[in-house]
Amino acid sequence: MEMLRRVSKRSQVTSHPENPIQLLTDKLPATYQPIVKPLIRQQSELFGVPESAFEGRGAETFARSPYGSDSDTLDSEIYTHGSVLIVISVHESVRILNRRNDEGDIVAFEDKTSIVRVTYAIPSVNPVDLSEFERFVGEVWEGIELQEVITSPRRIREIAAGKPNTTNAPTPEELGAAEALSDKAVRMLAIAIKSSSGLLLGDAPKQIPPRERGRVDEIVQILIAQKLVETEVVIVCAKTSAQVNRVPSVDVLADLDKYGMRCACGRPLSAEKNEKALSITDFGRSLLDGSAWLSFLVLQYLLDFGVPSRNIRMEQEYSGEEIDCLAEIYGRLVLFELKDKEFNLGNAYSFGAKVGIFRPDVPVIVTTERVGADARDHFVRSANVGKTSRRFSEESSTGDSMIFIEGLENLRSGLEGVVTEIASAALAPPLRTAFAFASANPTALLSAWSGIDWSSKSVRPRKRQGS
Numbered sequence: 001m002e003m004l005r006r007v008s009k010r011s012q013v014t015s016h017p018e019n020p021i022q023l024l025t026d027k028l029p030a031t032y033q034p035i036v037k038p039l040i041r042q043q044s045e046l047f048g049v050p051e052s053a054f055e056g057r058g059a060e061t062f063a064r065s066p067y068g069s070d071s072d073t074l075d076s077e078i079y080t081h082g083s084v085l086i087v088i089s090v091h092e093s094v095r096i097l098n099r100r101n102d103e104g105d106i107v108a109f110e111d112k113t114s115i116v117r118v119t120y121a122i123p124s125v126n127p128v129d130l131s132e133f134e135r136f137v138g139e140v141w142e143g144i145e146l147q148e149v150i151t152s153p154r155r156i157r158e159i160a161a162g163k164p165n166t167t168n169a170p171t172p173e174e175l176g177a178a179e180a181l182s183d184k185a186v187r188m189l190a191i192a193i194k195s196s197s198g199l200l201l202g203d204a205p206k207q208i209p210p211r212e213r214g215r216v217d218e219i220v221q222i223l224i225a226q227k228l229v230e231t232e233v234v235i236v237c238a239k240t241s242a243q244v245n246r247v248p249s250v251d252v253l254a255d256l257d258k259y260g261m262r263c264a265c266g267r268p269l270s271a272e273k274n275e276k277a278l279s280i281t282d283f284g285r286s287l288l289d290g291s292a293w294l295s296f297l298v299l300q301y302l303l304d305f306g307v308p309s310r311n312i313r314m315e316q317e318y319s320g321e322e323i324d325c326l327a328e329i330y331g332r333l334v335l336f337e338l339k340d341k342e343f344n345l346g347n348a349y350s351f352g353a354k355v356g357i358f359r360p361d362v363p364v365i366v367t368t369e370r371v372g373a374d375a376r377d378h379f380v381r382s383a384n385v386g387k388t389s390r391r392f393s394e395e396s397s398t399g400d401s402m403i404f405i406e407g408l409e410n411l412r413s414g415l416e417g418v419v420t421e422i423a424s425a426a427l428a429p430p431l432r433t434a435f436a437f438a439s440a441n442p443t444a445l446l447s448a449w450s451g452i453d454w455s456s457k458s459v460r461p462r463k464r465q466g467s
């Protein structure tokens, strides 16, 4: 699965220089390959008309401007630079405003706004150095200050209705422990230790699947290293086989003998059998409760993929519903349901209700196991019902695009896929605008075509294949 991120920047400028895109293309090193201008050149050659036939594309060429009707795109270009795709567009909008002059008369004047937009399509989670390109942009528009445009989480704020965002990025300790717990055998043993009041080390292998038992020492070491579990020593009475005491380590037994502490049978504690036991730490309990470890992983991956933390809400209650994760990604609302078990029919009804309330653009189910067949059937049925009932209502993708991420081995790539799909949808409008500049205005093309001096052209006979 490949990854795609969008970085969008804009700046208002005092004015545009003459033919700014050409100016920029001339300045840029050869590592920046323009696309639109060469496409125009090639088409003008194919038609045999001057490039001017491709000029004068106004608002009529792209009636649906992604930036609102009041903004006119003057020019646009696409550059490829290594793996990065760059779209730059030059906008100018003019508003007529009324103002009183010194004599007190109302006069109309033009209020011109000039804007430069740069959109990057970046197929990587790693940061990319954009400073070189922006330095050349700064040479064309002096004093330009490109600011990153971060879509504000408008829909999340509506849903939250004033409830503050309590989401914090996981600490390195929490993330390390969460990653350790994503190993099923590690998690099974941790849960067994949590539910027992101290699990004897000798009983640990019984808590994990037979094929994993060879790893039991390694698993115990992982749990201890991640501070999820601590060891203690259980004193077992040799006479009654009852657990009589727990101590942090065998080292304290000598001291306890000194104080005269003894087993109920009368023997000193150091003379009794002792066995190592495992108990859950407060930290371990906090990660296992409500599968917080799974939330940490989802949150961290979303942050890795460039979703800003203020656009993510974890484990909050809205409209009386428990929300595992709500994210607004490039303006699209994504509702996540996280389950550390098979996702069953009951879960499907409950999630279906949440989808009905919050109407996400993309509903996502994350399960460490599978989405059960009856749950799947339920979603297919309700999507079909939804299609007919929504026939005359507003267009919505809700319910049609339920995404299942099954198994933790697919978690990262699954989330990457969700973010990538939304990013490409968000990247389409600026690209569409740029491509509009690569196509001819039919009227100008026909006028140029009719003006060609045909007598000067020799007719080239076309070769036919097979004749």
Ligand SMILES: [Zn+2]
Residues within 6 Å of the ligand: 236, 237, 238, 239, 240, 263, 264, 265, 266, 267, 272
């Ligand atoms: Zn005893």
